[in-house]
Amino acid sequence: MKLIKSVALAAGVLSLASGAFAQDDTFKVGMVTYLTGDWGYPGTSTKRSLEIAAETYGQVLGKDIELVIVDAQNPNNQIPEAQRLMAQDIKYFIQGYNLVPVPLARYVVDNGGLMADGTSWFPDLTDEGGYDNYFMFMPSWKVFSQTLVEYSLKFGEENLGKKPEDLKIALIGNPIMSYVGDEAARILTEMGLEPAIHETYGNDIADFTPLIIKMREAGIDIVIPYQLGSDAELYRRQAAGLGHTPPILLAAGVGYDQPEFADMGDAALGSMSLSYTVPEMREDFAPGLKEFKERYQELYGEQPVTHGLQTFATAMAFFQMVDQAGSFDVAAVSQTMADTVIEHGNLPNYWGVKFDENHNNMYANPLIIGQWVPDEDGKPVYRVVYPEELAVEEPIIPYFQN
Template sequence: MKKTYGALAVAAIALMATPAFAQIKIGSAGPMTGANAAFGEQLRRGAMMAVEDVNAAGGVNGQKLELVIGDDACDPKQATAVANKMVSDKVVFVAGHFCSGSSIPASDIYKEGKILQITPASTNIKLTDDAFTKGNTTVFRTCGRDDVQGATVGAYILKNFKNAKVAVLHDKSPYGKGVADETKKALNKGGLKEAMYEAYNDTDKDFTALINKMKQAKIDIIVLGGYHTAGALIIKQSKEQGLAAKMVGFDSLETAEFAQLGGAATDGVLMSFPPKVEDDPKNAALVKKFRDAKYNPEGYTLFSYAAVKAWADAANKAKSTDAAKVAAALRGGKFDSAVGVLEFDQKGDIKNPVYDIYIWKDGKSAPIKK
């Protein structure tokens, strides 16, 4: 497990490129501790590098940035505490959170505190849909949504495993249930009715009962709506207990920890994820900076970097850090970023999001050739 920070801690991170007289506070929030700390590290590292680069280029409207880190441990109550602390610390922008179950309740607090929020990783459709309905115009994301991700996975299963017996599993979280339900919807629309639809507890360590139920149903495909820690245990225990079903997961599997926890059982696991921007030649210099700092920018690292940079570019364009003015600038422009050209719709979602299907082998994920 990577280096983490104390639960509920919200601490200013001193960056070499951020002097003590930093005049603008921005935040990065996510699971810095707990089972999903690997993803919190992705968000933290991306934000740190972005702040360093923005400050090196002159800052925002001539002012330097200071980064404040919030640890929500993917817990909604802890996320609201983090959000309230961001407000009291006079943060003007937050790149976060990671878990949809954290981003959604935090978004209401950020709205009241006039803090603009861009999540690099929360995909639940309710985040932006509900914010838009409530008139909250200061919520954005640099990732896609569950409906796009679910449609991608559903189409892949329908094309390649049309006659399979499918178990749709979810961990009851807004993210896990959301992406599982969107996939179920796509499968049903395509004429494939799932053989099982089951919830599980993300904190469980023994999934024997669930696996036995899948064995009895002769399940061929496990659609996993949940995070990498439970996913690794489910596939590992399934193999050990004689269930040869193929697992198909989503973006929450995109960390090397998934393979470390599940071992050889993760070989052949499929998942959806956006195109891997760390492999894009245009990002070679940026990726080298991360690796020179002894960190591999996997998963959502560059999405976090892009969130901070897009906000900074929009704030410079608006000549203000006021949330409403920066939001208007974000919606009114196109922003060249490490994850491609970002263009936002009225809800704050990126236009034309893309997900690919990846396969795990020998501890790494790689896109399946189309």
């Protein structure tokens, strides 16, 4: 096992350790992510996963991989931290877990760096186009919204026996995630299937009772929540208490596929969530997934979260592309990345890689659905239930009987 130099530094400490990563005999890769605060948990998973990727891959063009991972703490600190890293001649970055990823990515590429983004879900630089050194390994948020609609209509017809025009769909969520709900509503409306309810509530919501009653009275068949952790928990607890959830709940990820969702007990059961490929999917379709999970468990005593897997797979693909470029020159690496095609089933996250003209990954599919189902003791566990080739269990649809 090769020695991988990984330096994790809090904001304000980086300059004190400049000697730790100013070596010319290493391939330096930076990451700016949340390691503390409300979003420190998923950010820490991206950090750990990048470290395991560097350890697993070993060397790039004969040089040890030297990681410099800094704690952004909040969105306002991202660019100052990137400035400090780039001042130390760090040109290559793997995107960490960031709620506002665009300013950081734009700063890196505008200043001669390259960003490999395997975690962003919010609107990203591929929406703008024209950034030669930004590569989005994930599907865009528009694809996410489109898939929410497609899966909802599929399940409505196949599992509820209702044609699309007869389905009553509700879209509910908070302002931070509203772009996902708004895009799904736009797609449905263009199809002549206007949502029965489309409601974006305030961040300070304290009671979902009126909205739950509204959905019950409207006879909603499918609810698509676009929620973060706190409002997802409040909604699910109140819906369970009032005894009403539409027959199908298909959430837009985030609050619904985090490990702590299970802490709600019975209130978590039945909820489905659209997501990227996740560590819980079938391992035999994703080479390296099993070993990654085992190493993560060995080091940290727990399993990685979704963003951890995506970071690991992105880093493994990126290291391979730099090797293929045969040079550490940013322009050469960028061209190699633009030309590279990796077919499905060759990376630990199952997805392939093929970038379009804006460097959006056209092979970042399929999106999966996970469902919280009872284990042998009745406690909620997260299982991949769709699509079939990645599923470990059959979905329970409809789960909710009112």
